[in-house]
Amino acid sequence: MTALLELKGVTKRFRGLEALSDINLSLKSGEIVGLIGPNGAGKTTLVNVITGVHTADAGSITFNGAPIAHMRRDRIARLGVARTFQVVQPFPAMTVLENVTAAALFGGGAASIAEARDAAAHHLAFCGLTDQAGKPAANLTLAGRKRLELAKSLALRPKLLMLDEVNAGLNPAEVDAALELITRIAAQGATILLIEHLMKVVTRTARRLVVLHHGKLIADGPVASVLSDETVVEAYLGRRYAERMAGAGI
Amino acid sequence: MLWLQVLVNGLAVGGLYACIAVGFSLVWGVLNIINILHGSLIVLGGYLAFFAHQYWGINPFLFAPLAGAVMFAGGVALQYCVINHVMARPFLITLLLTFGLNLFLDNSMLALFSADYRKVLLNPAPGVFDLGSIVVPADRIYATLVGLVLISALALLLRFTQFGRAIIAVRMDRDAAALLGVNVRWTYAVAFGLGVFMAGSAGALLSAIFPISPVASAGYLSKAFVICVIGGLGSIPGAVIGGFALGVIESFGALLLGPEHALTLAFVLLIALLAVRPSGLLGRQGFA
Amino acid sequence: MKLTVRSALAGLMIMAAGNVAANAKDSVVIGAPLPVTGALSPEGTKLRQGYELWREQVNAAGGVKVGDRRLKVDLRYYDYQSQTPRAIQVAEKLITDDKVDFLFSPFGSGATKAASAVAEKAGVPMIASSASSKEVFDQGYKNLFGVYTDNSTFSEPLADLVKAKLPNARRVAILARNDLYPLSLANEFEKSAKKRGFDVVFFEKYAIGTLDHASALTQLRAAKPDWIVATGYINDLITIRKQAADLKVGGEAFTLINGPAYQEWISAVGPLAENVTTASWFHPVARYSSDDVFGSSAKFVELFKAKYGSEPDFTQASGSAVGVVLQQAIERAGSLDRDKVRAELKKGGFKTFFGPISFSDIGIADSYVPPVLQIQDGKVQVVAPAEIATSTFRTGLK
């Protein structure tokens, strides 16, 4: 099976500072991959480069056989690349249903507004938002807005779904619910890239783990082997992990 | 020699342009308001200087800071009592508010002072600096010098006083500034007041150079706009650079294309600049 | 809330309807579009002063004599905001809504030209106070009558004067505002100068709204003119005069039109006004005796000073002049009938304080010689024609 997403030698600089250097990464269809690394490691930059928010300074990105490194964001989205934002990005004055309808209409390729609305209702049900459908998006709770982000992403009928800190700011119960949702999404066949701080989330759902540190990919492999990789643990994960666990009180 | 004189002309008017634009730029940068009122405020400063000169014989170049100070109080009050109510709203709303205020102020001045053109007549006349084949009008040099002193004072105030830092903090991130204990409402009011101060003193500085009339306000506003876009929105050094740049561009435009096309060149450059570098010559990159 | 909105709307409607009140025929209704706000508001104020003085005088004397009745003058003003299309709308409104008998023109050549089309369509005679460009009158309209003489009546005597007093002057520089009247005037000056063998070494236009004239004047200076002519409105000419001095622009004669005939211009430029020449259609030194409500130029000036505290300039005088011309035409016709009044206007021969007024075939006054003026010792002096001159032409500039 060929790779769904293939990054080769991707480099991104901001004012001379290398945010990503020479990233090589390949995701296969149906995989759930965890992407971890401390703040400023370049995780969000990597997502931004893949989705076309930033253009890579060097390297190639291929999605489903098509080069997308210089493609506009909306076209990349229509090819089937969806993402959620660390800071949620709803259309605040629209209702929850309208938000998802818009996503189904454009990224999801619905033929008409009516068809898009039907699809949206389905995705809302899937994400457990049906009873909130008529609310303006701005009135949702944080957990609700995160779910809305997910529903919008699903409405794009993504082949690749990148979830950026989808659990940040949620309480443990909400995190559990979100994880359950992610597992169900994965079951539908989409490739998922899970960008996370919380190890618990990653280890519970992902089989493969990628570690970014100072813009470099320092480890890539099955969860168990990455976590036991001495260099990763000692040079980076061990300290961070410990601090984080202590800080989050988990 | 002709070219040198044209360059000098451009720089001489450029200094005045810088004075016109700084207050507008400050308000734009800190309050995120396009202050349509700015041109009328310049005219009002001109009237203050005119009457001060007529009744008390005060030289307008010396009077400029005083005109600014008087109007500063008015500016603070206006912001605090009126404009502050819509600070959180989209800029279209604040723009319409200042548009309405401008209609009101313009027409009030028309009713109070009539539209007759007036001008401060200095006695003795300041004359010119004659440098052989190049002449430079002295009054423009005085106005530019006083203007640059005031602008520098403003820049120092912003950089080195606690209040100045508060203004910059509010400009960067108003919520964070509020959390750090900055009184945002008051900061906005004073920042607006400083913009009005600069408009008022600019008006006084121009009162001996250009005719004063309420109908002149739109012309000043449009100059301020163009200068700020050239120099960078909300940047004080940018407004100064933009002022001189516009002066020189217009001057050479008139020479190369004929006086009737002086502005065309400036505008064409402006559009090009907007398309390529919307933040202006000195502004920060991005769509802040 | 609902109630307030509804009642407010109702109130507004009543206000709107109020103005269209009945218009019984005990008055002559004259419509006058005025630029009260906007760029032309200084001129609008002046015109209105002229209109008001005339109305006061006529109404104090009982009104306009129409047959054996005396009708009061009812002037209807609306602000056209110095916008020409708005002036057209105002003219239209005055005709159809206020049902005026006659019209005075808006200010200046451009707006007059535009509004004259409306008057022509409706067949309403319109007396133009302040239009002097041929382009306004050559449209073949029958209802337009202007009390100003043609622009060439400025350029010709001035060119004669410069030619006579400065025999060595050869080079002429012309700087014109790119606007109907100033440009038309500048073209006349070019013609008059060329006719007399001058070299026009510089002819440039500047855009409306130009704040700074340094570059144009630098080029003008480089052309080394003996005689400089600049056209525009008062604010342009204040700046041009000042910047010419700033740049040490030389020359033996300096002509600026329209501006120096206004007292505000002289106050604004101060000593720099010395020896600047200009021309205007009226000056308080005029000594015409008249058949109009004023009786003579001197009496008009006296009444004007009594009411407004200053000597009338030509724009203020033109406001009264259109009044007296219309009044005489109505009184001669003995009726408010537009055709009859128009016929009287065409006949001309009005003796007014402004001068003897008759109109050429195209409707522009051609019956008097406007004075050439020069500022001397801070005062406006008439230097031509010789019959009414109060001083002699001085050369050089301060």
Add this chain to the structure above:
Amino acid sequence: MMLRIALPLALPFAIVAVAFVLLSQTDAYIIRLATTFGMYAALALAWNIIGGIAGYPSFATAAFFGLGAYVTAVAQNLGAPLLVGVGLAGAGAALFAGLLGSAILHLRGKYFAIASLVIAEVLRELTNSWTSVTGGGMGINLPLAKTTLLTQPQLYLAAMLFLAAAATSASMLIDRSRLGVALRCIAQNEDAAQIIGVDTRMAKTWAFVISSLFIGLVGGVYASWVTYIDPTDVYDGAMSVKPILMALLGGVGSVFGPVLGAFAYLLLEELLWRNLLEFHAGILGLLVVLLVLFLPGGLSQIRGVGLVSLPKIWRRAP
């Protein structure tokens, strides 16, 4: 389905036709006011497409208005009939907007506002200095329209009302189309719109082009109506601000808000102007201030003017 398309197409025109029949026999003053209303409504509706629905605060209305006016004037002076002249005005403005859009539609918020504001200044300067074609500062006269069925005032009343109806139809159709959804997404969060696959560049350009098409057409009819235009008047900055005021007065972004706003604005403007010779503009300014301070959502905030608060149409179930 057919009804969803046919109704917005037909309804505004039907209303306008009735209005025309009723108004065309009234006196010239009422006709002039009604014509002005048609013009204001069309301009406000057109602005609302880019400024309200798409949320791009355009100050280029004066630019397209002036451009349309001058295209018609020049075309008619070269011998083109009125209809061709006005058609060219609309096409010219739309084409210009398409080209301009690629240069300035990537700017956001106030940067876009400033860029669009400068366009009118540039066009005014160009028109001023291109004397051989435009007549420069002297302005340009237009030939009187030849009419057979209608009188002159009736012709322009019909034309402006027609444009207002067309702009209403266009707004209603956009509102319930993919384009409308795309524009609303852009207005609320452009980055998010791109992420869900909205071709924002295309959508914005279409909104700008459609908006400018109507503004150009209105400019063309206006030029023919007043028979004389000059650069200062048709590129007047107030022409850019007025439609915004009207839209704001009626409620930004809604379909019928601009129409109501245009009516209210015209009523105010006319009343003040008729009754106050000297200070009408000053009072208007004061009213604008009060409006912004106390009715930031427009007239629709007042109970009793519920007319405009119709539900957003595309929200309604099919």
